[in-house]
Structures are given as structure tokens and as C-alpha cells.
Amino acid sequence: MKADWISILSQEDGDYYIAKTPKNQVTITKTVKERRKFKRNLTVVTPSQKFYEIYSEEQILDIIDNLDIEREIPRQYNYLDGGAEFWDKYAQRLEQDRAPNLVRRTMELLDDNSKFLDRQLGPFARVNVIDVGVGNAIPTQNLLRHLLEAGKLNRYVAIDISQDMLNIARRNIDAWFNNAPTHPAIRVEDYVADISSESFRFATAPDSNSALDSENGDATVNLVLLLGGTLSNFRNPERVLEVIRKSMGRKDFFIYTVKLDSPATRQHFDFRARQDRGAELPRQDQSNELPPQYKFIVDLLGISEEYYDVEMDWDERERARYLQIRLKRALTISFKFPSKVSVDLNKNDAVVVWRAQHKSDREIEDMLITNGFKLLLSAQSADQEYMLVMANRRRKV
Ligand SMILES: C[S@@+](CC[C@H](N)C(=O)[O-])C[C@H]1O[C@@H](n2cnc3c(N)ncnc32)[C@H](O)[C@@H]1O
Numbered sequence: 001m002k003a004d005w006i007s008i009l010s011q012e013d014g015d016y017y018i019a020k021t022p023k024n025q026v027t028i029t030k031t032v033k034e035r036r037k038f039k040r041n042l043t044v045v046t047p048s049q050k051f052y053e054i055y056s057e058e059q060i061l062d063i064i065d066n067l068d069i070e071r072e073i074p075r076q077y078n079y080l081d082g083g084a085e086f087w088d089k090y091a092q093r094l095e096q097d098r099a100p101n102l103v104r105r106t107m108e109l110l111d112d113n114s115k116f117l118d119r120q121l122g123p124f125a126r127v128n129v130i131d132v133g134v135g136n137a138i139p140t141q142n143l144l145r146h147l148l149e150a151g152k153l154n155r156y157v158a159i160d161i162s163q164d165m166l167n168i169a170r171r172n173i174d175a176w177f178n179n180a181p182t183h184p185a186i187r188v189e190d191y192v193a194d195i196s197s198e199s200f201r202f203a204t205a206p207d208s209n210s211a212l213d214s215e216n217g218d219a220t221v222n223l224v225l226l227l228g229g230t231l232s233n234f235r236n237p238e239r240v241l242e243v244i245r246k247s248m249g250r251k252d253f254f255i256y257t258v259k260l261d262s263p264a265t266r267q268h269f270d271f272r273a274r275q276d277r278g279a280e281l282p283r284q285d286q287s288n289e290l291p292p293q294y295k296f297i298v299d300l301l302g303i304s305e306e307y308y309d310v311e312m313d314w315d316e317r318e319r320a321r322y323l324q325i326r327l328k329r330a331l332t333i334s335f336k337f338p339s340k341v342s343v344d345l346n347k348n349d350a351v352v353v354w355r356a357q358h359k360s361d362r363e364i365e366d367m368l369i370t371n372g373f374k375l376l377l378s379a380q381s382a383d384q385e386y387m388l389v390m391a392n393r394r395r396k397v
Contacts, residue, residue, distance in 0.1 A: 055077065076194070079165050109386060110388065120390070127220070137169040143225075144177070157189045158170070159195065159200050169190070201247045224248055226244065226254070245393055260359070307328055307331060309326045310323070318357070321356045327348060365389070
């Protein structure tokens with residue numbers, strides 16, 4: 001490599017010039033030829049019109065930066081538009097499936113620990129449930145019923161990056177609880193927010209109009225939920241935890257559920273429910289197709305399946321399971337908006353479309369504590385593969 005490179009420069013009046021040596025001329029001619037060949041082999045793809053309709057200008061810039069710098073498509077962008085339907089179908093099937101999975105285990109853990117929760121909520125007359133990254137709300141259903149029957153449920157606030165996901169959650173809540181539309185048992189408030197950067201303190205702020213709250217500061221408490229392993233998919237989960245902590249009031253509660261690190265969970269990928277292919281498949285049994293919930297944005301970007309192979313595995317260094325596409329040829333993705341900009345991807349580059357960072361029970365607890373939470377409960381499923389944590393904001397007074 002070194003022998004091929006231009007090694008001699010000449011300097012005149014502070015400017016540098018390539019010295020006109022025979023060796024440099026050979027190197028330059030060869031490089032130009034190679035570049036021409038490279039250009040001819042390059043495939044240019046363009047995102048579809050729908051891509052520009054679905055994502056905001058800021059989101060498109062974020063997608064461009066992530067592709068260009070991190071070689072990653074952040075998972076969150078797969079939940080918008082039709083991507084929400086894919087998640088909904090997948091989560092519905094997990095709920096029906098008898099095999100262990102995050103949806104079922106989350107519901108079991110909430111159920112098993114409801115006595116503890118009741119005792120913590122005991123001093124409060126009313127509870128607002130703030131469901132962050134709501135999905136289709138299936139894992140929250142029984143908890144809502146429980147609070148409703150106890151006469152404690154006040155507001156149900158759903159927060160998600162995807163309006164389509166929020167619409168699905170609202171449709172489900174109406175179907176489960178609101179038989180009389182004129183007098184709904186649960187009124188859903190929904191807000192679009194990106195929890196990797198946007199606070200939702202506006203949704204947890206005390207209700208100044210409530211007579212009960214102004215008489216007694218303890219009357220209402222917020223129960224913030226982050227269910228279904230959402231946190232493990234972020235490159236920087238601690239930033240999300242900070243947004244959540246800062247969006248909580250001094251007495252508010254936080255419940256988080258997650259799949260734990262173990263030799264077994266490192267080996268299994270549950271992209272498809274059992275009815276499709278087999279829940280919790282070992283990685284060697286998976287096909288080379290990209291599951292629809294991750295293919296959504298790859299298709300929108302114009303990256304056709306003939307251009308890539310699908311890879312999934314366990315990354316020991318990152319301690320994460322991952323799903324990525326590996327390019328079979330060099331691609332340029334040409335964006336027309338917000339400005340005309342291209343991202344060049346090389347042949348053999350891998351672009352991550354999903355990751356799940358693994359942490360042990362101790363690491364989950366430490367992460368919460370170092371990020372300003374006070375642990376109240378740490379519980380695990382009988383198989384010790386799933387965990388539920390309940391916490392407050394740690395306060396000095
Ligand atoms: C793995 S699903 C979990 C859904 C649900 N909580 C459950 O347990 O089934 C992740 C949910 O979080 C939402 N989400 C992902 N990233 C987000 C972000 N940055 N900001 C807000 N919501 C996000 C997704 O749209 C999706 O609804």
C-alpha cells in the first residue's frame with residue numbers, strides 16, 4: 001500500500017505540489033483508473049416519496065448521520081407509519097404464544113408484583129399511568145384493569161415516537177375498556193415525543209386545576225412505565241434514562257422491564273412469533289430474510305434485498321445481539337431533502353438495523369442507581385431471564 005502512495009511533495013510560497021516524478025505519475029494514472037472503475041460499479045439508490053412523507057426533516061438528518069457515521073439505522077424509525085402495524089401484529093402473536101417471551105413475561109411480572117405495587121401506591125388517591133413507548137399497550141392492559149377496579153386510575157397518557165403506534169394503542173384501549181364511547185372508562189391522552197431527547201415533564205406536571213391535588217400534594221402520583229425491552233435497543237440507553245428521570249416528579253414511580261443477559265438469551269432471537277417461524281429461535285435456525293419490522297425502513301431507503309445479506313449474531317465486545325445487512329455491492333443513497341446529500345456505503349459494509357444490549361441483573365440495578373434512581377423493587381421471572389424494576393427519583397431531601 002505504502003509503495004503505491006504519492007510520497008514526494010514540493011513546496012513553493014507556502015503551497016504544496018505533487019512532485020512530477022515518474023513514480024508519482026504512475027500512481028496517479030493508476031488511482032484515476034481505479035476511481036473510474038469504482039464509479040462505474042457504483043449503484044445509486046433513492047429513498048421513496050413515502051420516505052419523505054413519513055419522516056420529519058430532523059429525523060431525515062438523523063437517519064443520514066446515523067447511516068454515514070455509525071452505519072446504523074436507529075430502531076425507532078421502524079415504528080412509524082406501516083412499521084407500527086408490523087409491531088402490533090408481532091406483539092399480538094407473542095401474547096398468544098405459550099413460549100416465554102418479553103410480552104408474556106412482562107405481563108406476568110406486573111401481575112406477580114401487583115401487591116407490592118398496591119402498597120407503594122397506597123398513600124395516593126389516584127394514579128396517572130404514563131406509558132412510555134406504548135406499542136400496542138397489550139402489556140399494560142391488566143395493570144390498567146387492576147387500577148380501574150381499585151378506583152385509582154386517573155389519567156392514561158401514552159407517549160411514543162410514532163403517531164400510528166399511538167393510534168393502535170388508543171384503538172385497543174377503546175376496545176378493551178370503553179364500551180360506552182360517550183362515557184369512556186379510560187380517556188387516552190397521547191403525545192408524540194422522542195424519548196432519546198425530548199422531555200415529557202409536561203405530561204407528569206401536577207394538575208393545578210384539581211381541587212384534590214391543591215388540598216393535598218400527595219393525592220395523585222404518576223406511574224411511568226417503560227416496558228418491553230425498549231431501552232436495550234438504544235445506542236445510548238443512559239441518555240433515555242436521564243430524559244425519563246427528569247420527566248418524573250419527586251414522588252413518581254418508574255417501572256422498567258427487560259430481558260436479562262444469560263448464555264441462553266444471547267443465543268435466541270425472537271423476531272418472529274411462533275406462528276410465523278418459531279418464537280425464540282436459536283440463531284442458526286433463522287433465514288436470510290430481514291423480518292418485516294426491520295425491512296420497513298430499508299425498503300423506504302430504496303435498498304433492495306438483492307443488494308444485501310442478512311446477518312444476526314451475538315457481539316461479544318458490545319455485549320449485544322444484533323441484526324444487520326451486509327452490502328454485496330457499493331451503494332450511494334442519494335437524498336433530495338432536506339438538502340441534496342449522498343451517503344456512500346462500500347461493498348461489505350454492515351449496517352445495523354437492530355440491537356439489543358445485554359445486561360445482567362446487577363448491571364441493570366447499577367445503571368439505574370448511577371442514573372439517579374432509587375430502587376424499590378427488583379424482581380425476576382422464575383426462569384431468571386426477565387426482570388422488572390421499580391424505582392423512584394433519588395432525592396436528597
Ligand atoms: C419494543 S416496543 C415496546 C412496546 C410496548 N411497551 C410493549 O412492551 O409491548 C417499543 C415502543 O417504543 C417506541 N419507541 C421506540 N423508540 C422511541 C423513542 N425514541 N421515543 C419514543 N418512543 C419510542 C416504539 O414506537 C414502540 O412503540
